[in-house]
Amino acid sequence: MTNSPLIREETAAHVKRVAEDLHYTASTLGRGLVTGKTATIGVVVTTIRDPFIGEVVSGVEDVANEHGYTVLLACSQGDPHREISVIRSLQERRVDGVLVAASRVDSRYLEQVSAMKVPVVLINRFHPGGLTRSVMIDNVAAATVATRHLVQLGHRQIGYLGDQFGLQSDTDRFAGYREALAEADLPFLPELVSHGDGQPDGSVKAAHKLLSQRKKPTAIFCYNDMAALGALQAAASRKLQVPMDLSIVGFDDLFFAAYTQPPLTTIRQPMRRMGCQAAEILLKLLAGKPCDGTIAIEGQLMVRSSTAPPTARV
Amino acid sequence: MTNSPLIREETAAHVKRVAEDLHYTASTLGRGLVTGKTATIGVVVTTIRDPFIGEVVSGVEDVANEHGYTVLLACSQGDPHREISVIRSLQERRVDGVLVAASRVDSRYLEQVSAMKVPVVLINRFHPGGLTRSVMIDNVAAATVATRHLVQLGHRQIGYLGDQFGLQSDTDRFAGYREALAEADLPFLPELVSHGDGQPDGSVKAAHKLLSQRKKPTAIFCYNDMAALGALQAAASRKLQVPMDLSIVGFDDLFFAAYTQPPLTTIRQPMRRMGCQAAEILLKLLAGKPCDGTIAIEGQLMVRSSTAPPTARV
DNA sequence: CTGAAAGCGCTTACAG
DNA sequence: CTGAAAGCGCTTACAG
Numbered sequence: 001m002t003n004s005p006l007i008r009e010e011t012a013a014h015v016k017r018v019a020e021d022l023h024y025t026a027s028t029l030g031r032g033l034v035t036g037k038t039a040t041i042g043v044v045v046t047t048i049r050d051p052f053i054g055e056v057v058s059g060v061e062d063v064a065n066e067h068g069y070t071v072l073l074a075c076s077q078g079d080p081h082r083e084i085s086v087i088r089s090l091q092e093r094r095v096d097g098v099l100v101a102a103s104r105v106d107s108r109y110l111e112q113v114s115a116m117k118v119p120v121v122l123i124n125r126f127h128p129g130g131l132t133r134s135v136m137i138d139n140v141a142a143a144t145v146a147t148r149h150l151v152q153l154g155h156r157q158i159g160y161l162g163d164q165f166g167l168q169s170d171t172d173r174f175a176g177y178r179e180a181l182a183e184a185d186l187p188f189l190p191e192l193v194s195h196g197d198g199q200p201d202g203s204v205k206a207a208h209k210l211l212s213q214r215k216k217p218t219a220i221f222c223y224n225d226m227a228a229l230g231a232l233q234a235a236a237s238r239k240l241q242v243p244m245d246l247s248i249v250g251f252d253d254l255f256f257a258a259y260t261q262p263p264l265t266t267i268r269q270p271m272r273r274m275g276c277q278a279a280e281i282l283l284k285l286l287a288g289k290p291c292d293g294t295i296a297i298e299g300q301l302m303v304r305s306s307t308a309p310p311t312a313r314v
Numbered sequence: 315m316t317n318s319p320l321i322r323e324e325t326a327a328h329v330k331r332v333a334e335d336l337h338y339t340a341s342t343l344g345r346g347l348v349t350g351k352t353a354t355i356g357v358v359v360t361t362i363r364d365p366f367i368g369e370v371v372s373g374v375e376d377v378a379n380e381h382g383y384t385v386l387l388a389c390s391q392g393d394p395h396r397e398i399s400v401i402r403s404l405q406e407r408r409v410d411g412v413l414v415a416a417s418r419v420d421s422r423y424l425e426q427v428s429a430m431k432v433p434v435v436l437i438n439r440f441h442p443g444g445l446t447r448s449v450m451i452d453n454v455a456a457a458t459v460a461t462r463h464l465v466q467l468g469h470r471q472i473g474y475l476g477d478q479f480g481l482q483s484d485t486d487r488f489a490g491y492r493e494a495l496a497e498a499d500l501p502f503l504p505e506l507v508s509h510g511d512g513q514p515d516g517s518v519k520a521a522h523k524l525l526s527q528r529k530k531p532t533a534i535f536c537y538n539d540m541a542a543l544g545a546l547q548a549a550a551s552r553k554l555q556v557p558m559d560l561s562i563v564g565f566d567d568l569f570f571a572a573y574t575q576p577p578l579t580t581i582r583q584p585m586r587r588m589g590c591q592a593a594e595i596l597l598k599l600l601a602g603k604p605c606d607g608t609i610a611i612e613g614q615l616m617v618r619s620s621t622a623p624p625t626a627r628v
Numbered sequence: 629c630t631g632a633a634a635g636c637g638c639t640t641a642c643a644g
Numbered sequence: 645c646t647g648a649a650a651g652c653g654c655t656t657a658c659a660g
Contacts (some may be wrong), residue, residue, distance in 0.1 A: 236576075262550075
């Protein structure tokens, strides 16, 4: 099916027509075997149920498709066993390159991906290595901006509702939170930080812990929008009005953030665009073009209605 | 790498060890060429950004993986051009079977999938044909249950906030809505139905249209939870209290439904399980086992706090 | 029981 | 310019 100027146009047209009538399409298996390319990229994620991941993968799929590539989906489910089986499956299928958008994967795993000797692009992750690149949001800076927003509204008791302790992005966002406190000369109060799981359920509990302090926070900066959903719920169940009694800021700007009641102030992370960029880097690498360093994305503060100055009640 | 009792165990172990050291994995390209199987299934969706789709695909990926299959992702984006290019791409890669979880695909498209001569399983879609099966929720029945719930609470002015007009599932849910009205001897009022787009943005507008009637509804049954998000927003911007001034019921029970304020009464659609079931049917078909008919899933009413009896104010 | 050959569907380099 | 052959990495049927 390779076009060539050596064949009479009408002949080519005829062949094409017949091929179409027969529903014939050249097999990439045969082609792949000889060219060593499959025009397929592996996308490794924790779970595709996560709306953050969905956005990223959508961007990836889009540019991949545009360039004739197809996406092989690999969900690790955060399970070490599946992590390795899923990687092997990509390797067996001889993907041309790999994209990883899984926040919670351990490093052995990235080691294994590297061992495939194909280009790999990491999203919101970093791993040194010749063929691996990253596109990541500047978590520290974005978290500082988010917390600073609360400081500027007049809050002095600001809580941090994190994801699981030890997760890189959690550590970074926490660092940004502390940085904003420090720059405003606010004391860091350990009892104002609580760790959930980056999901609504776990975050409700973590939020309650924060809100049951004797000196409770007037504002909470949440690890992500999922956690903010939990915080919103916890506030409602304690009859706290948001933002009058409690300000809440999230992170990600998932589709529902503009639709919570009240609409959520959050840091917008251009998830889809990050997916696109990551795919573009990968395709460049596959085309043999040089492409170095890690791309740092800036988060953007979206001020909506879940934040306000603290009310002066004691 | 095929195990065989004919080879000494220790030899096999040795070979395996060396293979592992060399990071060798048998290529499925060579194998596929001779066996005619790729252990790959194509999953066609509108867009992976849709949380409904994410859940379904997660289920599919799970059972596929468990059985040694890998998922090739194909997003049509509802674009006819991409629909065909994406199908071709699956065909070129010689997927063993196809799963379609795209609500808005036209039938020409399904025709093309059928022409691939591989088993296909449709989710929430029906298409006659020898090799195609379906797993679908009973939209009419579930919508009747949802509307009946409102009737039983005492509502007489019940609105329907639909998806785009003409979509099969919209038509079915609308039919269920009318059925519940009829069985309660309530008149059908055309001015109480409004069509959005199954997304929050478009549904806000559609909800406003409903709420600006002279005799406005005291309850709205929404096509899905996304639409309900829009209805919730519209209510809030009109200072209507949910559920006191307006009851709202959704459809799907997406992850955020339990976390809206107030938590959303909705029809739970077991999305993940539907994905699993669809994959299981496909795998059965691939194994040559007979497997017929379409599986009908029942929706489940989840009563939360967005519905209540209408207040007696005029 | 075992090892060499044929062949799956392609592309590419080469001989005519 | 064109057509036949070799070969990519596998599996399988077959000869020894």
